[in-house]
Amino acid sequence: MQSIIDRFISYVTVDTQSDASSSTTPSTQKQWDLAHKLVAELKAIGMQDVSIDEHAYIMATLPSNVSHDVPTIGFVAHFDTSPDFSGTNVKPQIVQNYDGKDILLNAEQNIVLSPDYFEDLLLYKGQTLITTDGTTLLGADDKAGITEIVSAMEYLINHPEIKHGTIRVGFTPDEEIGRGAHKFDVEKFGAQWAYTMDGSQIGELEYENFNAAGAVITVKGRSVHPGYAKGKMVNSMRITSELINKLPSKEVPERTEGREGFFHLTDIQGSIEETRAQFIIRDHDREAFENRKELLKKIVNDLNQQYNGAVTLEIKDQYFNMREKVEPVFHIVEIAEQAMKSLGITPIIKPIRGGTDGSQLSFMGLPCPNIFAGGHNFHGKYEYVPVESMQKATEVIVKIAELTASKYKQ
Template identity: 80%
Template sequence: MIDKQHIINRFVSYITIDTESDPKSDTTPSTKKQWDLANKLAEELKAIGMQDVTIDENAYIMATLPSNVDHEVPTIGFISHFDTSPDFTGANVKPQIVENYNGKDIVLNAEEDIVLSPDYFEDLLLYKGQTLITTDGTTLLGADDKAGITEIVSAMEYLINHPEIQHGPIRVGFTPDEEIGRGAHKFDVEKFGADWAYTMDGSQIGELEYENFNAAGAVVKVKGKIVHPGYAKGKMVNSMYIATEFINSLPRLETPEHTEGYEGFFHLYSIQGEVEETILEYIIRDHDKQHFEARKEVMVKLTNDINEQYEREVITIDIKDQYFNMKEKVEPVMHIVDIAEEAMKQLGIKPLIKAIRGGTDGSQLSYMGLPCPNIFAGGHNFHGRYEYVPVESMIKATEVICKIAELTALKAKS
């Protein structure tokens, strides 16, 4: 049995270290404070008995648990990221532990009237009677993805302490800067040396994902002309009005707040505007590759149409692809998904196989030659003050890792 208090203690020791990443930085890791946890993890892996523990100049951590069987077994990997999202502060995290959750409102912060309520977050009701770890309402929690790290380290420790569980060679990897889309950029797949891997970076217990969005980012720059407003007739060009025209010309219902499942979207997440210049920043997402390409074409055509309307170049657009749907790379090796699904079923977990409305390190790694489906880590409401994780989900995820290792060795023998 996985020790519950041990899991809690390990998780809390990770989340109380601030590792927020910074998209404006050009270093790797993007923030120096990520080294605080990276160095701790490297030492902890050594302390539990892992072999070949390395941490490179960019804070990528790798380690090996050697095989304990005498037959050939594929090398499998487990990967998580240690940075937290810049969407909300991860400094001075003060976790609250709610024992035997009763299904009612949880007051995160009485002074600021911040409440985690099942009336709004219905998933809470899945965890009645369990132990929840929440925030104090002033920070995010960091379960994304320090829950995943907790589970991987705990699983390796458990396998080391229980050599009767047969397994082949296992590699673990921890990365910086996943939250800003760079987690796999400097990941050395050849050095990692696994035949396939799993990211422990999903949410609800049972999640198993091998499809994700195709993703791109777009920067739209609108040029205007500033003239004294008292003498502006026929001369001033207000870039903010043109930008509004651009925004309103995209499909209004194809935005994150109106879509679900396999539906893609355009997401305007930043506006900086003055008369002289307005900059719009978008992300473009779609699971279907053809629809994804069509979305990019819609934005380019709209740019050209508005420039024609004004008879000069008032708008420029720069679109850059970010990552692609891993389904294309995982489907030819579907047995790696089947093993994870079987592991969950043997542990009494109902697999929830669905597409990720986002991306993971695994989506990029799959295109780098390391097929890498995603498994639940247990947390909910990532990137904000309402984030929480059931301890029982972390325990189950730890057991899934151990069971995948065991099944992989067993199947290789048969």
């Protein structure tokens, strides 16, 4: 396991935070630092056809070592980290033989990782955890996935007795700001299907995700001296509040779970003259998703009749539920499930309450379920990853490659 620890730490200590306000790809120059490191490492372990394009998308090949035809499969992860919390100067801490008690992340600031709040910690008693120092995120999302893919490829190269077909690996920038698959060259990648190593808890296997859209609502008002405002003033903030109150109050992230969808107000800036509100719209069911967009349009239309066209609405679809693209080739999920079971891992098959590169890649012609990478509490100072989970994820990749080759043997 030490090689996994060393590799993971070498990745997370490189700052790769992405930036949604940037128009470049990658969105931050510092993502190139890890990208170039990964290219060199892939070459060093013996991968073939290692390439990096002008947008920092990395691809490499492990050639087949069998004589029969086997579909080319892929494994994908992203190397950027979330802009939600600092990724600068990450200082990982290693907790050996975790005892199930509170973990003091930062004595100076009294930051504690506690199973009283994060109950999943108790699943990993006796294991080795890697945590933050309480001042940054860790970056297991998704540098754990990269660690696992590189480690699995190295293992297969060093153990040619394990038979496999051609394997492609791909590492992407900017997944955390929703652009990870935007410039991914599916044709160049050349796989018939792939797996993103971007899930959380050990055992997770996901082939459903939200349908997603973003909405921007702009409300125009009219400012008049409040002492003489009757019949003249139009307060854009009050109209926006009225709109928000017309949405289902229980269909918000903090009150939903499982396959339940929601409207989520993510930002609002306003004055009497103009208010701008941003929403995200999510639902696993495509019909319900379309109904949500129609409801928002109806509310806006009703308000425009009342307020003389003061409200404008822009809705843009972001990604769709990969289930409709994965179900026709469901054997790719079954192979992953079989791989986990053969390694003593209980598969946890559940919908993602979010999206991954895989959701976009699936609609680009590369069916792409999501597999656990092992981390918990992403995007914040309480993030941690059990080393044993990363080891198991590495073994799952190896087993998927082996099972795929065996399945297609004449």
